[in-house]
Amino acid sequence: MNSKLIVGIAKSLLLARWRQTLVAAVGVTFSIAMFITLLSFMNGLNDMLDSLILNRTPHVRLYNQIKPSENQPVNASAEFKDSYNFISSVKSGITRQEIYNSGPIMQAVKDDSRVLGATPKLNTQVFYNEGTIDISGSISGVDVEEEMRLFNFEDYVTAGNAIDVKNVANSIILGKGLADILVADIGDVVQVTTVQGERFSLKVVGYFQSGIQEIDKVQSYASIGTVQKLLGKPNNYITDIQVKLHNLEMAPAVAQEYSQLFNIDAEDIQTANAQFETGSNIRSLISYSVGVVLLIVAGFGIFNILNMMIYEKMDSIAILKATGFSGKDVNRIFLLISLSIGFFGGIVGLVIGFVFSVIIDNIPFVTAALPTIKTYPINYSPIYYFIAGSFSLITTYFAGFFPARKASKVDPVEIIRGK
16 A cells, blocks of 8 residues: 555544644653653763762772782691691781882883873871871872873862972872861961871871762872872882773773783772672663653553554544555554654653753752762763663554554454444
8 A cells, every 4th residue: 555645544543633642742752851861860970979989090000919928937848748737817928018110110001002191109007196186097199290180180179289289398188078177277287197106297288079078087198209208218119000091991901911910919990999880780770770661651651542542443444444455554554653653752752851951960069078060960871862762662663563453453344334
């Protein structure tokens, strides 16, 4: 049968019951809009929560882990050579925390085409002296310029300038929570005592705020040279090498390769932050589940409306079949009706979902705990729109498939005889 004629008949049936058609289309539109809005917001939230840690975490961390020696003295004894030796309360041996031969390792890592950049880091535990009270904490010595380039360090410095920690001798950037405890303003001098018992005065040049309060109460930053001076170590003394890759997914393989190549411990970002990835996956799964349920509910609405349309249009269907339309043609007419509702309702839903996302993205979200966040987070990934559009067509197709098949099997003789 002529396709143009089938389209015209489907259009006439749609317009003849335009109120029911509008209700079905609104159901699809609402489902698609909420699907887009929910996924965009939930995944934007995932990105925000992950970035609080992942932006400040190297893709690969090279370090020397403190661990007990695998070769205990009893294993060297000829008397127990062929025995199974069970050793309890094994203590760590003499282990170098610093990275041996760090210069050549740094250069080899930077020359790797997979690496975006690498920067040294030196961590040490200290006590912040507040009158007669000693507050435990830690200072990380960093190469500030590389830290800013690779890990957006300046975004988390909420007061002062990050580069001042390099330009001002014996300076420190305090965690905001720690600065509140010490009541230390920018320009003040704080006293710190190292684990070796040495006491130093450091000038506060800024505040650091990660968004995680427990970290901000203990963590501070200084230049590598300052921390080396605190520890009384030479200028080649570092405890970590932080590596940023071009491709995050390569981190596990690169970490394993570097561990074997440099005979050093290596930790990839996936292993270090597995709990964050698990949480993100669960939240995304919930979002997709709710969105799919919305689309299925809209599909049932279309199914019911088409069923009612078939019952009310039995006479028209009988006349169509009596005038030469085959069951396949009738099936195509009702499938076309269903897909038209899904297509136009889906298009409008995608537009409204995008508008809702833009509105949410411009709502101010200002909190002292998250200094880098200014508005509610939204993820505008095209994949959400593709999934929503596909689901709208698939759902409406199946919603119209069974009513269309029922209409194609209508016997015109029985209908006309009944009349």
